[in-house]
Amino acid sequence: MAFAPSKGKKHHFAAPGIPNLTSMIDIMVVILLFLLKSYSTSGVLVQPAQGVELPNSTVTNAPMKVLTIIAKKDGLFEEVSGIPGKIIEDFTSLQNDNLVELPNLAAMLEQVQQRSRALGREDKTTITIQGDKTIPYRWVLKIINTCASSGFDKVDFVVLKESKYRG
């Protein structure tokens, strides 16, 4: 025998309404504040090159877009839109202790200066190096020596910014 439906129990229908958004708004506001705080209007002038692990430093100087070369573990490359382009010096010449300066790099820098002169501009004096943090000191010295000989008195290293505050 079937029981008659209960008359006492009421069926609960979900009331139409909007979900409680307060907690979600809290999260949104926090994210928004964090992002606004870390937002920079200056734009990205220098991007770390692909395949290069930059060293960390406490310097705060903003990067500028100038002539850039990339020093990777396997050689020295031209920079083309943030990626290593044509090879300038290979591993062998960089490792060669008999070379104080790098001939191919010197030729490339001379070309750059000649192009500047042909356009009626002053010689360039600043060059930026995106160097992998593992490249040896002897490579750095050779690059700096070659750049200085070609009139580039200022050599800037691209680094990843880290906090200088201790404790």
Add this chain to the structure above:
Amino acid sequence: MAFKPSRKKKRMVGDYEINLMPFMDLCCVLVTVLLASSRFVEVALLEYATPTVYESGTQGGGSGMGGGEVNALLELRCNVTYDALEMSVFNATSGENYTSFPKMPDGNFDWEALRSKLVDIKTRIVGPPISTSKGVNASTRQVELSEKYKYADGDQVRISAVGDIPLQTLVRLMDTCREYQDERGVFHPLFPSPALGQIQ
């Protein structure tokens, strides 16, 4: 005579909820835009200008406020070898003007000890600047202070390292030599002009 209370129903303050949907829409759009344009890895430039290296016997360039000629050289050197940081002043190779900081047991260089020694040299031997002048940096177009010390090379450190030392170690050494933070958290310059060279 007292008035009879009105029979009109008083409007009760109900549980109204503000419509938060437009605000949520705005937040979602803003968060997306900001996330897309955020830089989570910030790059900076470590500047290295080919320095004027003073050699023993050269004139240091001008006279100080006290009238004394600035011609003595500090000749602060920092050498990085495979197992130690070596630091010397006045071209010393031993004695109290020469210090070696061996690597720590964890294999890292003792940067804090080096920094403390550099601070000691800066305060005890170099002393405060004898003159200060302002100038505009041609590349950054910012006004920079130029300080003269009783030693012509009072802001310079000559850095050298064995050929296989990685760039990261060099950068760290330049960071350590550049400035220090005192107890109050204020930064002071140490030896901000590095001169890179071959190990001697």
